[in-house]
Amino acid sequence: MPSSLNRLARKVPFRWFAGVVAVIGLGVSALFHGLAPVAAAQTPTVAPGKVIDAGPWKVTVVDTRLLSSSTGLKTTTDGDHWFAVVATVDDTTNDSREDMGDIVRLSHVAGLTAVAPQVILLASDATTLGYLNPGMPERVAFAWEQSSKVPLPTTAQIVIYGKTLRENSLDGTTDWLSPHVVADVTAPVLDKRT
Amino acid sequence: MTINNPPIYSHRRTGPPVTRLGRIGLRVGSAVLIIATLAIGTAFTSRQPGTEARERPFTVVGNVGKPVNARTFDMTVLSVRGAAIITDTNGPHDTSGVWIIVRVRLAARNAPTEVGYAVLVDAEGHTYRATGRIDQMLLGGRTLEPDIPVDGEVAFEVPVSVADDVSIRMAKDSDDQRMDAVAQSHLPITSAQVAEWHAATKPVTVASPAVSQ
Numbered sequence: 554m555p556s557s558l559n560r561l562a563r564k565v566p567f568r569w570f571a572g573v574v575a576v577i578g579l580g581v582s583a584l585f586h587g588l589a590p591v592a593a594a595q596t597p598t599v600a601p602g603k604v605i606d607a608g609p610w611k612v613t614v615v616d617t618r619l620l621s622s623s624t625g626l627k628t629t630t631d632g633d634h635w636f637a638v639v640a641t642v643d644d645t646t647n648d649s650r651e652d653m654g655d656i657v658r659l660s661h662v663a664g665l666t667a668v669a670p671q672v673i674l675l676a677s678d679a680t681t682l683g684y685l686n687p688g689m690p691e692r693v694a695f696a697w698e699q700s701s702k703v704p705l706p707t708t709a710q711i712v713i714y715g716k717t718l719r720e721n722s723l724d725g726t727t728d729w730l731s732p733h734v735v736a737d738v739t740a741p742v743l744d745k746r747t
Numbered sequence: 748m749t750i751n752n753p754p755i756y757s758h759r760r761t762g763p764p765v766t767r768l769g770r771i772g773l774r775v776g777s778a779v780l781i782i783a784t785l786a787i788g789t790a791f792t793s794r795q796p797g798t799e800a801r802e803r804p805f806t807v808v809g810n811v812g813k814p815v816n817a818r819t820f821d822m823t824v825l826s827v828r829g830a831a832i833i834t835d836t837n838g839p840h841d842t843s844g845v846w847i848i849v850r851v852r853l854a855a856r857n858a859p860t861e862v863g864y865a866v867l868v869d870a871e872g873h874t875y876r877a878t879g880r881i882d883q884m885l886l887g888g889r890t891l892e893p894d895i896p897v898d899g900e901v902a903f904e905v906p907v908s909v910a911d912d913v914s915i916r917m918a919k920d921s922d923d924q925r926m927d928a929v930a931q932s933h934l935p936i937t938s939a940q941v942a943e944w945h946a947a948t949k950p951v952t953v954a955s956p957a958v959s960q
Contacts, residue, residue: 559766567771649866649876675880678840683879688906689843725798 599713599736607715607735610685611643612656614738617709620696621746625679626672628698634746636662636699638711639676643690646729650685655732657695660710664703670695711738802925804918809932814852818928819860820891822917823852825898827934829910829944830951833902835881844906845945846878849915849934852959853885854896863887863921864929865901869909874916877901885956887921899956910941 582588599605605612620635622628628635638657644650654669673682676692685691713736716729765773795801809815811824830846832839853862865877865886877883885899905913913936918929 559768563767570771647872648874651876678838678880680837680840680880684876686844686875686904686906687873688909689904691843726802727797727799 596734597736599738601738601740605713605736605738606645607656607713608718609644609646609650609716609729610653610656611645611690612713613641614711614713614740615639615641615692616743617711617740618743618745619699619705626674626696629666630698630700632701633666633698634701635672635696636665636709636742637694637696638670638709638740639692639694641690641692642685644685644687646687648687651683652729653682653685653693653695655714655716658712658714659697660712660737662697662699662706662709664700666698666700670697672696705744706742708739709742711740712736713738804924804927804929806916806929806931809930811932811935814854815930815932816856816928817862817918817930818856819858819919820856820862820930821852821854821896822862822915822930822932823854824915824932824934825850825852827936828951829936829940829947830949831945831947832950833881834950834952837881839950840880842904844904845910845941846951847903847905847910847913847934847936848900848951848953849903850898850900850954851885851915851917852896852898853891853917854959855891855893857893859890859892860919861887861890862917862919864916864918864924865903866916867903867905867913867934868916868931869905870912871909873909875903875905875913878904880904881953883953889956896959897956898959900954902953907941907945910944911936911938 579588599614601614601616603613605614617636617638620626620637622634626635636659638659640657642653642656653673657670658668659665672694674680674694674696675682676694682691682693712734714732715735717731717733718727718729719731720727721730807816814821814823827847827849829848832841833846833848834840847867849867863886865883866874868874877886881902883901885897885901889897891897901915914931914933916929916931918924918927920927
Protein backbone atom coordinates (compact mmCIF):
# COMPACT_ATOMS: atom_id res chain seq x y z
CA MET A 554 0.00 0.00 0.00
CA PRO A 555 2.69 2.55 0.86
CA SER A 556 4.45 1.76 -2.39
CA SER A 557 1.27 2.40 -4.40
CA LEU A 558 0.76 5.68 -2.48
CA ASN A 559 4.35 6.60 -3.22
CA ARG A 560 3.80 5.94 -6.87
CA LEU A 561 0.64 8.07 -6.83
CA ALA A 562 2.42 10.87 -4.95
CA ARG A 563 5.28 10.76 -7.47
CA LYS A 564 2.85 11.13 -10.38
CA VAL A 565 0.50 13.78 -8.94
CA PRO A 566 1.93 17.26 -8.18
CA PHE A 567 1.54 18.58 -4.60
CA ARG A 568 -0.63 21.49 -5.80
CA TRP A 569 -3.19 19.02 -7.08
CA PHE A 570 -3.50 17.60 -3.59
CA ALA A 571 -4.14 21.11 -2.25
CA GLY A 572 -6.70 21.70 -4.99
CA VAL A 573 -8.57 18.50 -4.17
CA VAL A 574 -8.63 19.43 -0.46
CA ALA A 575 -9.96 22.91 -1.32
CA VAL A 576 -12.72 21.48 -3.53
CA ILE A 577 -13.72 19.05 -0.79
CA GLY A 578 -13.79 21.95 1.71
CA LEU A 579 -16.02 24.00 -0.57
CA GLY A 580 -18.34 21.04 -1.01
CA VAL A 581 -18.68 20.54 2.73
CA SER A 582 -19.23 24.29 3.18
CA ALA A 583 -21.96 24.21 0.52
CA LEU A 584 -23.71 21.39 2.37
CA PHE A 585 -24.06 23.74 5.35
CA HIS A 586 -25.22 26.76 3.27
CA GLY A 587 -21.73 28.21 3.16
CA LEU A 588 -22.20 29.27 -0.45
CA ALA A 589 -25.68 30.72 0.00
CA PRO A 590 -25.96 34.41 -0.92
CA VAL A 591 -25.87 36.78 2.06
CA ALA A 592 -28.35 39.61 2.14
CA ALA A 593 -26.83 43.06 2.57
CA ALA A 594 -27.30 44.39 6.10
CA GLN A 595 -30.14 46.87 6.30
CA THR A 596 -29.99 49.73 8.76
CA PRO A 597 -33.24 49.64 10.73
CA THR A 598 -35.40 52.75 10.54
CA VAL A 599 -36.79 53.75 13.90
CA ALA A 600 -39.54 56.24 14.63
CA PRO A 601 -38.93 59.21 16.93
CA GLY A 602 -39.81 58.37 20.51
CA LYS A 603 -38.55 54.80 20.29
CA VAL A 604 -35.58 53.69 22.38
CA ILE A 605 -32.50 52.67 20.36
CA ASP A 606 -30.04 50.43 22.20
CA ALA A 607 -26.66 51.30 20.70
CA GLY A 608 -24.30 49.58 23.13
CA PRO A 609 -22.78 52.10 25.53
CA TRP A 610 -25.86 54.31 25.30
CA LYS A 611 -29.58 54.17 24.68
CA VAL A 612 -30.94 56.96 22.53
CA THR A 613 -34.49 58.20 22.11
CA VAL A 614 -34.80 60.89 19.47
CA VAL A 615 -37.43 63.46 20.39
CA ASP A 616 -37.35 65.88 17.44
CA THR A 617 -35.14 68.16 15.40
CA ARG A 618 -35.40 71.91 15.49
CA LEU A 619 -33.91 75.11 14.16
CA LEU A 620 -32.64 77.53 16.80
CA SER A 621 -31.56 81.12 16.31
CA SER A 622 -28.32 82.47 17.71
CA SER A 623 -30.38 84.65 20.05
CA THR A 624 -30.80 81.59 22.29
CA GLY A 625 -27.32 82.29 23.64
CA LEU A 626 -25.42 80.07 21.24
CA LYS A 627 -23.40 82.31 18.97
CA THR A 628 -22.89 81.27 15.38
CA THR A 629 -19.57 81.87 13.67
CA THR A 630 -21.30 83.51 10.68
CA ASP A 631 -23.92 86.19 11.09
CA GLY A 632 -27.31 85.06 9.87
CA ASP A 633 -26.62 81.36 10.36
CA HIS A 634 -28.74 79.34 12.75
CA TRP A 635 -28.42 76.14 14.74
CA PHE A 636 -29.80 72.80 13.65
CA ALA A 637 -30.44 70.71 16.77
CA VAL A 638 -31.37 67.10 17.37
CA VAL A 639 -33.11 66.73 20.71
CA ALA A 640 -32.78 63.28 22.24
CA THR A 641 -32.79 61.49 25.56
CA VAL A 642 -29.49 59.70 26.11
CA ASP A 643 -28.80 57.07 28.76
CA ASP A 644 -25.28 55.90 29.62
CA THR A 645 -25.55 52.11 30.03
CA THR A 646 -21.91 51.55 30.97
CA ASN A 647 -20.25 51.64 34.40
CA ASP A 648 -18.53 54.98 33.96
CA SER A 649 -19.19 58.58 33.03
CA ARG A 650 -18.75 59.07 29.29
CA GLU A 651 -17.46 62.04 27.35
CA ASP A 652 -17.79 60.66 23.81
CA MET A 653 -21.37 61.80 23.25
CA GLY A 654 -20.20 63.55 20.11
CA ASP A 655 -20.02 60.11 18.47
CA ILE A 656 -23.71 59.33 18.99
CA VAL A 657 -25.46 61.30 16.27
CA ARG A 658 -24.84 62.34 12.68
CA LEU A 659 -27.14 63.99 10.16
CA SER A 660 -27.67 62.66 6.65
CA HIS A 661 -28.78 64.68 3.64
CA VAL A 662 -28.95 67.95 5.58
CA ALA A 663 -27.29 70.70 3.55
CA GLY A 664 -25.31 73.64 4.85
CA LEU A 665 -23.91 72.14 8.05
CA THR A 666 -20.50 73.53 8.95
CA ALA A 667 -19.27 70.33 10.62
CA VAL A 668 -19.87 66.59 10.49
CA ALA A 669 -19.97 65.98 14.24
CA PRO A 670 -22.21 68.06 16.48
CA GLN A 671 -20.43 71.25 17.45
CA VAL A 672 -22.23 71.73 20.74
CA ILE A 673 -24.01 69.32 23.07
CA LEU A 674 -26.27 71.03 25.57
CA LEU A 675 -28.36 69.82 28.46
CA ALA A 676 -31.97 70.64 27.75
CA SER A 677 -32.66 71.51 31.39
CA ASP A 678 -30.35 74.50 31.74
CA ALA A 679 -28.49 74.77 28.41
CA THR A 680 -25.12 74.04 30.00
CA THR A 681 -22.55 72.20 27.94
CA LEU A 682 -22.69 68.51 28.68
CA GLY A 683 -19.19 67.47 29.72
CA TYR A 684 -19.98 64.00 31.02
CA LEU A 685 -22.94 61.68 30.76
CA ASN A 686 -23.29 59.71 33.99
CA PRO A 687 -24.36 56.05 34.23
CA GLY A 688 -27.95 55.54 35.29
CA MET A 689 -28.79 59.22 34.79
CA PRO A 690 -30.58 59.66 31.44
CA GLU A 691 -30.43 63.22 30.20
CA ARG A 692 -32.35 65.14 27.57
CA VAL A 693 -29.76 66.82 25.39
CA ALA A 694 -29.53 68.86 22.21
CA PHE A 695 -26.87 67.95 19.63
CA ALA A 696 -26.36 71.15 17.64
CA TRP A 697 -24.73 72.05 14.33
CA GLU A 698 -24.36 75.49 12.81
CA GLN A 699 -26.27 75.59 9.51
CA SER A 700 -25.75 78.12 6.75
CA SER A 701 -28.59 80.51 6.03
CA LYS A 702 -27.88 80.13 2.30
CA VAL A 703 -29.44 76.70 1.96
CA PRO A 704 -33.16 75.87 1.79
CA LEU A 705 -34.50 74.79 5.14
CA PRO A 706 -35.37 71.09 5.36
CA THR A 707 -38.80 69.97 6.49
CA THR A 708 -37.56 66.56 7.61
CA ALA A 709 -34.17 65.27 8.62
CA GLN A 710 -32.55 61.85 8.57
CA ILE A 711 -30.72 61.24 11.82
CA VAL A 712 -28.12 58.48 11.96
CA ILE A 713 -27.57 56.89 15.36
CA TYR A 714 -24.17 55.34 16.02
CA GLY A 715 -23.21 52.69 18.52
CA LYS A 716 -19.94 51.11 19.64
CA THR A 717 -18.69 47.61 20.37
CA LEU A 718 -17.08 46.50 23.63
CA ARG A 719 -13.80 44.89 22.62
CA GLU A 720 -10.11 44.74 23.35
CA ASN A 721 -8.09 47.66 22.10
CA SER A 722 -5.47 46.26 19.75
CA LEU A 723 -3.03 49.03 20.70
CA ASP A 724 -2.89 48.76 24.48
CA GLY A 725 -4.87 45.62 25.29
CA THR A 726 -7.48 47.41 27.38
CA THR A 727 -11.17 46.69 26.95
CA ASP A 728 -13.22 49.63 25.78
CA TRP A 729 -16.18 50.67 23.67
CA LEU A 730 -14.71 51.04 20.19
CA SER A 731 -15.55 50.66 16.48
CA PRO A 732 -18.34 53.18 15.90
CA HIS A 733 -21.00 51.78 13.59
CA VAL A 734 -24.45 52.77 12.38
CA VAL A 735 -27.23 51.29 14.51
CA ALA A 736 -30.38 53.00 13.27
CA ASP A 737 -31.83 55.75 11.12
CA VAL A 738 -34.48 58.08 12.42
CA THR A 739 -36.48 60.42 10.22
CA ALA A 740 -38.01 63.30 12.10
CA PRO A 741 -39.80 66.52 11.14
CA VAL A 742 -37.87 69.75 11.59
CA LEU A 743 -39.47 72.28 13.93
CA ASP A 744 -38.64 75.92 13.31
CA LYS A 745 -38.05 77.44 16.77
CA ARG A 746 -36.10 80.48 15.65
CA THR A 747 -38.76 82.98 16.67
CA MET B 748 48.06 5.46 17.28
CA THR B 749 46.07 4.83 14.18
CA ILE B 750 42.42 5.71 13.84
CA ASN B 751 40.58 3.43 11.51
CA ASN B 752 37.63 5.70 10.63
CA PRO B 753 36.47 5.37 7.07
CA PRO B 754 37.44 8.26 4.80
CA ILE B 755 34.78 10.94 4.24
CA TYR B 756 33.79 11.16 0.63
CA SER B 757 30.45 12.97 0.95
CA HIS B 758 28.29 14.81 3.53
CA ARG B 759 25.10 13.58 1.91
CA ARG B 760 22.86 11.37 4.00
CA THR B 761 23.23 7.71 3.52
CA GLY B 762 20.40 5.32 2.93
CA PRO B 763 17.58 5.31 0.41
CA PRO B 764 16.33 8.70 -0.94
CA VAL B 765 13.31 10.33 0.74
CA THR B 766 10.19 9.53 -1.22
CA ARG B 767 7.65 12.18 -2.29
CA LEU B 768 5.20 10.80 0.27
CA GLY B 769 7.92 11.14 2.88
CA ARG B 770 8.50 14.77 2.00
CA ILE B 771 4.77 15.47 2.34
CA GLY B 772 4.88 13.73 5.70
CA LEU B 773 7.78 15.98 6.79
CA ARG B 774 5.84 19.08 5.77
CA VAL B 775 2.72 17.93 7.60
CA GLY B 776 4.82 17.10 10.64
CA SER B 777 6.38 20.57 10.60
CA ALA B 778 2.95 22.17 10.39
CA VAL B 779 1.70 20.07 13.30
CA LEU B 780 4.71 21.11 15.39
CA ILE B 781 4.15 24.80 14.63
CA ILE B 782 0.45 24.56 15.49
CA ALA B 783 1.26 22.68 18.69
CA THR B 784 3.81 25.34 19.68
CA LEU B 785 1.30 28.12 19.06
CA ALA B 786 -1.38 26.27 21.01
CA ILE B 787 0.91 25.77 24.00
CA GLY B 788 1.95 29.43 23.87
CA THR B 789 -1.66 30.55 23.73
CA ALA B 790 -2.51 28.30 26.67
CA PHE B 791 0.26 29.95 28.71
CA THR B 792 -0.61 33.53 27.79
CA SER B 793 -4.34 33.00 28.34
CA ARG B 794 -3.61 32.13 31.96
CA GLN B 795 -1.71 35.37 32.56
CA PRO B 796 -3.56 38.38 34.07
CA GLY B 797 -5.00 40.66 31.39
CA THR B 798 -3.79 44.15 30.64
CA GLU B 799 -6.56 45.69 32.73
CA ALA B 800 -5.52 43.71 35.81
CA ARG B 801 -1.79 44.02 35.23
CA GLU B 802 -1.87 47.79 34.81
CA ARG B 803 -4.60 48.63 37.31
CA PRO B 804 -4.13 51.70 39.51
CA PHE B 805 -2.79 51.40 43.05
CA THR B 806 -5.80 52.48 45.10
CA VAL B 807 -4.82 53.89 48.50
CA VAL B 808 -7.78 53.90 50.89
CA GLY B 809 -7.97 56.22 53.88
CA ASN B 810 -10.52 57.56 56.31
CA VAL B 811 -12.21 60.92 56.27
CA GLY B 812 -10.06 63.53 57.97
CA LYS B 813 -6.79 61.68 57.29
CA PRO B 814 -4.40 62.43 54.42
CA VAL B 815 -4.42 59.76 51.73
CA ASN B 816 -1.33 59.39 49.57
CA ALA B 817 -1.95 59.78 45.83
CA ARG B 818 1.80 59.69 44.98
CA THR B 819 2.16 63.33 43.88
CA PHE B 820 -0.30 64.79 46.39
CA ASP B 821 -2.25 64.00 49.55
CA MET B 822 -6.04 64.10 49.60
CA THR B 823 -7.90 64.72 52.84
CA VAL B 824 -11.70 64.65 52.89
CA LEU B 825 -12.84 67.40 55.27
CA SER B 826 -16.62 67.26 54.95
CA VAL B 827 -19.50 66.47 52.60
CA ARG B 828 -22.82 68.12 51.90
CA GLY B 829 -25.48 67.86 49.23
CA ALA B 830 -28.17 69.71 47.35
CA ALA B 831 -30.86 69.40 44.73
CA ILE B 832 -29.75 72.60 43.02
CA ILE B 833 -26.36 74.25 42.80
CA THR B 834 -25.75 77.72 41.44
CA ASP B 835 -22.92 79.68 39.87
CA THR B 836 -22.58 82.80 37.75
CA ASN B 837 -24.56 81.10 34.96
CA GLY B 838 -27.54 80.49 37.20
CA PRO B 839 -29.05 77.48 38.95
CA HIS B 840 -28.37 73.89 37.87
CA ASP B 841 -30.77 71.16 38.86
CA THR B 842 -30.14 67.44 38.52
CA SER B 843 -32.09 64.28 37.89
CA GLY B 844 -30.20 62.80 40.85
CA VAL B 845 -28.64 64.64 43.74
CA TRP B 846 -25.58 66.87 44.00
CA ILE B 847 -22.84 65.62 46.29
CA ILE B 848 -20.35 68.35 47.26
CA VAL B 849 -17.14 67.15 48.86
CA ARG B 850 -14.77 69.48 50.69
CA VAL B 851 -11.20 68.26 50.34
CA ARG B 852 -7.71 69.43 51.25
CA LEU B 853 -5.11 68.82 48.57
CA ALA B 854 -1.39 69.12 49.26
CA ALA B 855 1.41 68.52 46.77
CA ARG B 856 3.97 66.14 48.27
CA ASN B 857 7.36 66.95 46.76
CA ALA B 858 6.89 68.95 43.58
CA PRO B 859 4.23 71.14 41.97
CA THR B 860 1.38 69.03 40.65
CA GLU B 861 -2.18 69.13 39.41
CA VAL B 862 -5.20 67.01 40.23
CA GLY B 863 -7.09 66.04 37.09
CA TYR B 864 -9.20 63.08 38.13
CA ALA B 865 -12.05 63.15 40.64
CA VAL B 866 -14.90 60.64 40.69
CA LEU B 867 -17.41 59.20 43.06
CA VAL B 868 -17.66 55.43 42.92
CA ASP B 869 -20.78 53.66 44.17
CA ALA B 870 -21.16 50.26 45.80
CA GLU B 871 -21.50 48.52 42.42
CA GLY B 872 -18.40 50.14 40.96
CA HIS B 873 -20.09 52.76 38.78
CA THR B 874 -18.01 55.93 38.57
CA TYR B 875 -19.35 59.47 38.31
CA ARG B 876 -16.95 62.19 37.16
CA ALA B 877 -16.87 65.59 38.83
CA THR B 878 -19.43 67.63 36.95
CA GLY B 879 -18.45 69.73 33.98
CA ARG B 880 -21.59 71.85 34.24
CA ILE B 881 -19.83 74.35 36.48
CA ASP B 882 -16.20 75.46 36.65
CA GLN B 883 -14.40 73.14 39.07
CA MET B 884 -11.62 75.43 40.17
CA LEU B 885 -9.79 72.77 42.15
CA LEU B 886 -9.39 70.35 39.24
CA GLY B 887 -7.32 70.36 36.08
CA GLY B 888 -5.30 73.49 35.64
CA ARG B 889 -4.69 74.60 39.22
CA THR B 890 -1.13 73.90 40.24
CA LEU B 891 -0.59 72.78 43.82
CA GLU B 892 2.69 73.79 45.42
CA PRO B 893 4.44 71.68 48.07
CA ASP B 894 3.76 72.70 51.66
CA ILE B 895 0.88 74.94 50.57
CA PRO B 896 -2.28 72.84 51.02
CA VAL B 897 -5.44 74.08 49.37
CA ASP B 898 -9.02 73.52 50.56
CA GLY B 899 -11.93 73.50 48.17
CA GLU B 900 -15.12 71.80 47.09
CA VAL B 901 -15.78 69.41 44.22
CA ALA B 902 -19.33 68.77 42.97
CA PHE B 903 -20.69 65.51 41.59
CA GLU B 904 -24.05 64.34 40.28
CA VAL B 905 -25.15 60.83 41.25
CA PRO B 906 -28.44 58.94 41.19
CA VAL B 907 -30.37 59.32 44.44
CA SER B 908 -30.45 55.54 44.90
CA VAL B 909 -26.65 55.24 45.23
CA ALA B 910 -25.81 58.47 47.04
CA ASP B 911 -25.66 57.00 50.56
CA ASP B 912 -22.83 54.61 49.71
CA VAL B 913 -20.18 56.35 47.65
CA SER B 914 -16.44 56.94 47.89
CA ILE B 915 -14.38 59.73 46.39
CA ARG B 916 -11.33 58.91 44.27
CA MET B 917 -8.75 61.43 43.13
CA ALA B 918 -5.63 61.09 40.99
CA LYS B 919 -3.20 63.23 39.07
CA ASP B 920 -4.03 62.32 35.48
CA SER B 921 -7.48 63.09 34.12
CA ASP B 922 -7.62 60.36 31.48
CA ASP B 923 -5.20 57.62 32.43
CA GLN B 924 -4.77 56.24 35.92
CA ARG B 925 -3.07 52.98 34.91
CA MET B 926 -0.25 52.01 37.28
CA ASP B 927 -0.65 55.29 39.15
CA ALA B 928 -1.78 55.91 42.71
CA VAL B 929 -5.42 56.79 43.32
CA ALA B 930 -6.53 58.16 46.70
CA GLN B 931 -9.89 56.94 47.97
CA SER B 932 -12.07 57.78 50.98
CA HIS B 933 -15.57 56.55 51.76
CA LEU B 934 -17.98 59.43 52.34
CA PRO B 935 -20.06 59.52 55.54
CA ILE B 936 -23.52 60.00 54.01
CA THR B 937 -26.78 58.63 55.40
CA SER B 938 -30.03 57.88 53.59
CA ALA B 939 -31.74 60.57 55.64
CA GLN B 940 -29.21 63.15 54.48
CA VAL B 941 -29.72 62.14 50.85
CA ALA B 942 -33.50 62.51 51.21
CA GLU B 943 -33.05 65.91 52.83
CA TRP B 944 -30.66 67.13 50.14
CA HIS B 945 -32.86 65.80 47.34
CA ALA B 946 -35.88 67.66 48.71
CA ALA B 947 -34.06 70.94 49.35
CA THR B 948 -35.12 73.84 47.14
CA LYS B 949 -32.48 76.38 48.13
CA PRO B 950 -29.60 76.54 45.62
CA VAL B 951 -26.14 75.90 47.03
CA THR B 952 -22.95 77.58 45.85
CA VAL B 953 -19.84 75.42 45.52
CA ALA B 954 -16.99 77.05 47.43
CA SER B 955 -13.93 78.23 45.55
CA PRO B 956 -10.56 76.84 46.58
CA ALA B 957 -8.39 78.70 49.06
CA VAL B 958 -5.08 78.11 50.79
CA SER B 959 -5.61 76.19 54.03
CA GLN B 960 -5.51 78.28 57.19
